Amino acid sequence: MLVSVFANCKKSGSDGAANTNVAPTNLSINTTVNTDNSGNVVFTASANNAVSYDYDFGDGTYQTVPSGVVTYKYLASGTYTVNVVAKGSGGTTLSKSTSVIVTVTQTVTWSDEFNTPGAPDPTKWVYDTGTGDNGWGNSELEYYTNRSDNVIVSDGTLKITAKKENFGGSAYTSARMLTKGKFSFKYGKLEIKAKLPAGGGTWPAIWTLGDDFATNPWPACGEMDIMEHKGNDLNRIFGTFHYPGHSGGNANGKTIVIENATTQFHVYALDWSPSTIKMSVDGNVYFTFANSSAVPFNHNFFIILNVAMGGTFGGAVDPAFTSGTMEIDYIRLTGN
Template identity: 45%
Template sequence: MVKMNCLGLLISLLFLSCSDGGDNDGGVSDIKPSNLSITANVAGVDSENPNGDGSGIVDFTISSTNAAYYKVNVDGKSVELTENTFSHTFLKKGTHEYPVTVSAYNSGGYVSTSISVKVYVDDELELVWQDEFDQDGAPDPNHWGYDIGNGSNGWGNNESEYYTDRLENAKVENGVLKITAQREDYEGFEYTSARLLTANKFDFTYGRIDVRAKLAGGGGTWPAIWMLGSSIGTVGWPACGEIDIMEYTGNNPGKVQSALHTSSSFGNTINYKAVSIANETTEFHLYSMIWTEESIVFLLDDVAYYTYSPTPRNDQTWPFNKDQFIILNVAMGGNLGGNIDPNFETSTMEIDYVRVYQ
């Protein structure tokens, strides 16, 4: 009887094991996905703007049963997702209708569906401020001021350079602004560079900024194109808000990143995204930011790769309803730049133009 009971138990366990469908793909059934749908929420749709507010921003939500991941084809691009929400910024001016196809996958197969979304992109943006860097010599003092020193007054990030206003570190030549970091003994520091800013000369709320640049490189370099809230002198950082349009480190070639710093997340902020890039130190690329009342979108060569649109939206997460000014600099080392190559001598970020549209 004991032997028979053990045999019966073994048969029962085998039966249960075989009859259990099992969980594949992290708990998703091997029965192929079903009930797939995708919805689009065009930013700023109302009775007067049925196709959106002109920003071109669309938030998508995917729903499916048993999906492990998704593939989306939108605006000529293919994206693979594990989350069921994503945002895309359409850039073609005027009103256009776009097909969007999504496929849901797991080990059992896939299903696909499509929708069509009509989007209006404002074609009436006005150029409100620019510097084309056409006059050789020092940067235009009507446009740019300088931070001088190493940040002992609070704006340093453990960086190793001393910022100057000398032509050796910042000059306009052959149609580009050149910000040069170099090894030299100066004011007790081993490196010099420049940090230019439009504070008290130009700031703005909402719009698009385009900066065409070739980046400085080499281990320890940290070129950046960014913005700070004009209220920093009264509310301090990070309450003023910081928008990092582009940050690059020579110790991590082939990647640039964008980030937001607010009272809710700052320093090692969770609000950032990196994107791959090629020839960043040898060729010019376009670094852009589109800033509206509801979102901030970052673009590389006119391709959107990160959208910040927080929920909830309050003073902690969204200080971006007030003026900000522009900063261009090349840091050395520091919290993000990391270790400096002992053989480093000099490297330059070249800026072809800075343009602001509203």
């Protein structure tokens, strides 16, 4: 019996084929940055005894690569610290970091600079009109119109103005404009330079909705709210994602508090890729959302601009409110 036990212990401890906890060694990382300024970088990681490699690309994106070889596309120029973890079959790991310098040439693929006075460009914009009973709900108090009183381009900016006035059975008017049927996009960086309305009860929004909403009803179509603001909570900017399991009051969102949202222009941005979606104000990223095939953010979306009054989000309207305007200097979509 003692001989048998000794023999078995010797076999399990000395036979390399039976030992599954072999640590990776000699991890190396090679990088090849494409010279066409596309942002593409080819990474090749290799190590003895490794079965897979976990990449942290240094921009908030993570990926497991069994072979160790992957081409990753950066969306912006910069110096990125990339960390690679080689994983052994028994759970042992070995890590190493390297840095890459990437130059990305961004091109404007769609924009509206709002430089032509009068009505917004009809080749780019359409309107939702009517009250909340028409389908947008939220217990909003305004009647949306396409009148110049509520929406106009002048002095180099688009102006969407909510007014206290009786119209169509509502106590307020405003405008809601969309690129639906005119323009939609998938991925890229959308930047909107805007100054927001003041006044309790105002609810300006810059957002996007899935192109397939008519056949794939909300929230299945997806909604990305780039900027929402409440006049009853000055300077707090809301960035929010709505999708199945996370919609309405259970949406996935974060906020950032800025200064002078209603008196100065700020740049609100959505930076959207197949792996991450980032919300920022003036270049300050405050929300990074992990994109994947499990959520509806990998198809085309169109842009919506509006100023609502009251409702489930806007809250009580200040009795002294008479009008409030959201001004937009430009909207630019860049990609590469």
